[in-house]
Amino acid sequence: MSDASIDVLRDRIRGSLIGGAIGDALGYQIEFEKDIKPRQVTRFFDDYGVISDDTQMTLFTACALLWRETRWTIRGIAMLPPEAIYLGYLDWLSTQQRVPEHRLISWIAKIPELNVLRAPGMTCIDALSSGRAGSIGEPINDSKGCGGVMRIAPIGLFVSSDEKAAVFSAESCALTHGHPLAILSAYTLGLIIYYIREGWTIKKAVKTAISKMNVWTPEAYYYTKNLENIWNRAKNDLSELLERAVSLARDKTEDLKAIYELGGGWVAEEALAIALFCSLKYEDSFEDAVIATVNHDGDSDSTGAITGNIVGAALGYKKIPDYFKNNVELKDLILEIADDLTTGVPTDENGEIVDEEWLKKYFYSIGG
Numbered sequence: 001m002s003d004a005s006i007d008v009l010r011d012r013i014r015g016s017l018i019g020g021a022i023g024d025a026l027g028y029q030i031e032f033e034k035d036i037k038p039r040q041v042t043r044f045f046d047d048y049g050v051i052s053d054d055t056q057m058t059l060f061t062a063c064a065l066l067w068r069e070t071r072w073t074i075r076g077i078a079m080l081p082p083e084a085i086y087l088g089y090l091d092w093l094s095t096q097q098r099v100p101e102h103r104l105i106s107w108i109a110k111i112p113e114l115n116v117l118r119a120p121g122m123t124c125i126d127a128l129s130s131g132r133a134g135s136i137g138e139p140i141n142d143s144k145g146c147g148g149v150m151r152i153a154p155i156g157l158f159v160s161s162d163e164k165a166a167v168f169s170a171e172s173c174a175l176t177h178g179h180p181l182a183i184l185s186a187y188t189l190g191l192i193i194y195y196i197r198e199g200w201t202i203k204k205a206v207k208t209a210i211s212k213m214n215v216w217t218p219e220a221y222y223y224t225k226n227l228e229n230i231w232n233r234a235k236n237d238l239s240e241l242l243e244r245a246v247s248l249a250r251d252k253t254e255d256l257k258a259i260y261e262l263g264g265g266w267v268a269e270e271a272l273a274i275a276l277f278c279s280l281k282y283e284d285s286f287e288d289a290v291i292a293t294v295n296h297d298g299d300s301d302s303t304g305a306i307t308g309n310i311v312g313a314a315l316g317y318k319k320i321p322d323y324f325k326n327n328v329e330l331k332d333l334i335l336e337i338a339d340d341l342t343t344g345v346p347t348d349e350n351g352e353i354v355d356e357e358w359l360k361k362y363f364y365s366i367g368g
């Protein structure tokens with residue numbers, strides 16, 4: 001990859017992760033408040049953007065992908081990405097509760113600012129505490145909370161094909177959320193993020209992702225058959241809701257009116273629909289998009305996180321206003337992880353990893 005194209009990629013991946021954190025932090029301030037007015041929140045309260053579980057879990061998703069890719073490079077064999085992400089989420093769980101030590105894979109688990117409770121989703125906590133990983137084939141519950149979707153952006157930012165982005169996102173959602181609409185929402189968001197990373201406009205990415213629901217069946221993975229069953233149960237409901245979001249944005253419908261028509265965002269498909277409405281209506285302005293997406297009575301931090309992931313990727317880090325990006329919690333850590341996703345595993349001409357810092361983070365990690 002040329003220097004210029006890696007610079008563009010870095011800007012998009014930084015934009016997506018920092019954008020998601022900003023949307024999360026803006027929304028977290030009013031997540032449980034009611035009677036929110038349009039543009040009630042425009043800045044961080046106390047001038048400081050405190051992130052919530054949405055960004056925490058997104059960072060653990062990213063680290064798990066990098067840990068897994070490093071092992072693959074060194075050993076030529078590794079578990080599938082969703083299986084590594086499950087281990088990453090167990091690490092996140094250990095930061096939320098004083099659970100017995102387990103074999104950590106995520107170097108970020110030791111970071112003090114991540115060892116705090118920020119209204120973690122109970123479905124995630126319960127599913128991860130059960131000792132069992134859900135999957136598309138064997139759902140762990142019937143939950144369609146948006147907690148299975150708000151954390152998956154790194155998958156679309158990192159993997160090498162649209163099919164992998166979609167299927168790994170779906171399977172990663174199913175670790176904790178078993179409802180078909182949650183799983184298919186993650187599938188669709190994974191595709192959208194992947195296409196935007198590839199340089200597509202939000203409009204083209206959304207249109208293509210929705211159309212894939214009706215015509216495309218992934219074939220390359222062992223869980224294809226189970227995914228097809230999920231798909232047929234949910235695709236009509238989801239594509240109808242997302243098409244509605246697209247037309248509300250096209251008609252420039254007033255923000256709150258459109259958002260309440262799409263739902264409250266507490267469940268996956270509504271959170272995705274609200275994020276798509278705001279991302280499409282305000283595709284040229286990061287600030288307008290995230291302000292629109294958090295100012296409602298629903299799950300503001302998750303709609304904020306997803307919208308920030310989408311618009312941040314499309315516009316890039318440089319186009320995010322300084323006020324937001326300079327005042328968001330863990331900015332330096334988020335940028336470091338974004339840049340690690342951009343370069344991928346660094347190898348020399350013999351295919352070996354000589355970067356000791358990288359090995360410390362993603363190979364020796366904490367558990368080795």
Ligand SMILES: [Mg+2]
Nearest residue numbers: 052053054301
């Ligand atoms: Mg949250």
